Structure formats: structure tokens, C-alpha cells
Amino acid sequence: MWRRRLGALLLRSPPSSSSTAASSCQHRRRHLLPSEEPLAVNRLARLFTSQAGSDGGNSQKPFIAFVLGGPGSGKGTQCTKIASDFGFAHLSAGDLLRHEIASGSEKGELILDTIKEGRIVPSEITVELIRKAMETSNANKVLIDGFPRCEENRIAFERIVGREPDVVVFFDCPEDEMVKRLLGRNQGRVDDNIETIKKRLKVFESLNIPVIDYYSSRGKVRKINATGTADEIFDAVHKLFSSLRF
Numbered sequence: 001m002w003r004r005r006l007g008a009l010l011l012r013s014p015p016s017s018s019s020t021a022a023s024s025c026q027h028r029r030r031h032l033l034p035s036e037e038p039l040a041v042n043r044l045a046r047l048f049t050s051q052a053g054s055d056g057g058n059s060q061k062p063f064i065a066f067v068l069g070g071p072g073s074g075k076g077t078q079c080t081k082i083a084s085d086f087g088f089a090h091l092s093a094g095d096l097l098r099h100e101i102a103s104g105s106e107k108g109e110l111i112l113d114t115i116k117e118g119r120i121v122p123s124e125i126t127v128e129l130i131r132k133a134m135e136t137s138n139a140n141k142v143l144i145d146g147f148p149r150c151e152e153n154r155i156a157f158e159r160i161v162g163r164e165p166d167v168v169v170f171f172d173c174p175e176d177e178m179v180k181r182l183l184g185r186n187q188g189r190v191d192d193n194i195e196t197i198k199k200r201l202k203v204f205e206s207l208n209i210p211v212i213d214y215y216s217s218r219g220k221v222r223k224i225n226a227t228g229t230a231d232e233i234f235d236a237v238h239k240l241f242s243s244l245r246f
């Protein structure tokens with residue numbers, strides 16, 4: 001189901017370079033060798049190693065769940081429920097980026113432009129925000145919602161934090177359902193419009209699915225059918241989290 005196309009209406013237009021691949025996340029369906037990793041990632045890894053220690057700042061390693069799924073698959077909705085029932089800290093990469101925009105920081109403009117285009121923000125920015133948030137929360141169970149978005153994100157995180165996630169939860173939702181949900185979200189998000197949604201779906205397919213494939217090959221992915229009501233989906237999520245050891 002995760003490769004299902006929305007069909008003629010949404011995905012017929014040919015991909016343009018700006019709509020399919022973020023400048024820092026262009027590596028498709030091929031895992032990088034260490035020598036091929038972008039310089040920025042290597043620089044960042046050295047920086048964090050000297051600032052935060054090899055475990056990324058946590059003296060006790062937290063249980064880490066990556067929560068992935070297409071745009072509008074319900075990641076945020078389900079994470080709120082998991083956090084409430086299972087005591088996880090909920091770190092949404094998208095929310096961290098939006099807060100960075102709202103803070104008026106130097107990087108805000110670049111982040112805003114990238115989100116409007118449905119592209120992926122450079123790993124050094126996102127990983128730094130996540131690392132800080134993990135450190136600040138000091139939680140022993142963390143949901144990282146909507147990250148990693150591409151192989152470069154994944155490699156940067158694993159190198160800097162020094163480990164893989166314990167589990168990757170994948171919300172599998174048909175594209176037409178995701179589009180319907182996003183167009184009805186009504187929270188004033190700059191990316192909740194049909195043009196950006198089309199781009200986000202392409203980026204999900206070309207750059208995020210390879211991350212899910214990678215973690216599947218490592219036996220880490222737990223796929224949840226993300227159709228039905230939020231409560232119905234949470235029944236399955238609840239069963240899954242009840243079966244995990246954290």
C-alpha cells in the first residue's frame with residue numbers, strides 16, 4: 001500500500017528538480033559509504049562529539065522510536081496519544097523547525113522557504129534541533145515524529161547521536177486519504193495547500209521510503225494500517241507499544 005499512487009490527478013506532472021529532491025537529500029535508494037557522506041555531516045559529527053560526548057549528551061540512553069509515514073498519515077495525532085498513555089516525550093521535527101521560524105532566527109527564512117516547497121531542511125539544522133530537544137527533555141523514552149526524512153538525515157542522526165532507533169513505527173496510509181486529511185487540517189500551516197502537498201508526496205516516495213526500507217532490512221519497522229478513525233488506529237498502536245520493552 002505504501003507505494004500506491006494517488007493516480008492521475010496528483011502525480012501526473014513530471015518531477016522538477018526543486019520538487020523531488022532537497023539539495024542535501026538527493027541520495028536515492030542507495031546507502032552511502034562513509035567516504036561519500038556530505039562534508040557538512042562529517043563536520044557536524046565532529047562538533048557534536050566534542051560538545052556532547054559520544055552518547056549525544058544522555059548519560060542513560062533513552063528508548064528512541066522514530067515515527068514515520070506520509071504527510072497527513074496521522075503521525076502527530078498518534079504521537080500525542082502515545083505520549084499521554086505511555087509517558088514518551090514527543091519531539092516533532094516539523095514542530096521544532098516551525099518554532100525555529102517563529103523565533104526569528106537567522107535560519108528561519110531558509111527553513112520557511114524549504115517547508116513551503118515541501119523539501120527537506122539540511123540535516124545539520126534538524127539534527128541540531130533534535131539533539132538539543134532530547135538533551136533538554138532528558139526523557140528516557142522519546143518519540144521522534146517525522147524524522148529522518150531521507151538517508152542523509154538518518155546517517156547524520158546515527159553518527160551524531162551514536163546509535164540507531166530502537167523501533168521505527170510506520171503509519172501506512174493511502175495517498176488520497178492523506179490529501180483529504182491535509183486539505184481539511186485547517187491549522188494555518190503554510191504547506192497545507194495542494195501544490196505543496198503534491199511535492200511532499202513525491203519527496204516522501206523518493207526520499208523517505210528508502211529510510212523505511214533500510215530500517216525494514218534491519219528488522220526495526222512496525223507497520224500500522226493508518227486508515228480508519230484515530231481511535232481505531234490507536235488500538236493497533238496501543239497493542240504495539242504494550243508489546244515493546246522500554
Ligand SMILES: Nc1ncnc2c1ncn2[C@@H]1O[C@H](COP(=O)(O)OP(=O)(O)OP(=O)(O)O)[C@@H](O)[C@H]1O
Nearest residue numbers: 070071072073074075076077181184185228229230
Ligand atoms: N484517522 C484519522 N482520520 C481522519 N482524520 C485524521 C486521522 N488522524 C489524523 N487526522 C487528521 O488529519 C490531519 C493530519 O493529521 P496529523 O497532523 O496527525 O498528520 P501528520 O502525519 O502529523 O502530518 P504532517 O506530516 O503534515 O505533520 C489532522 O487534521 C488530523 O486531525
Ligand SMILES: O=c1ccn([C@@H]2O[C@H](COP(=O)(O)O)[C@@H](O)[C@H]2O)c(=O)[nH]1
Nearest residue numbers: 093094114115118119120121146147149
Ligand atoms: O526532519 C524534518 C521534518 C520536517 N521537515 C520539513 O517540515 C515540513 C513539515 O514537517 P512535518 O513533520 O510534516 O510537520 C516537511 O514537509 C519538511 O519540509 C524537514 O525538512 N525535516
Ligand SMILES: [Mg+2]
Nearest residue numbers: 075076094146
Ligand atoms: Mg505532523
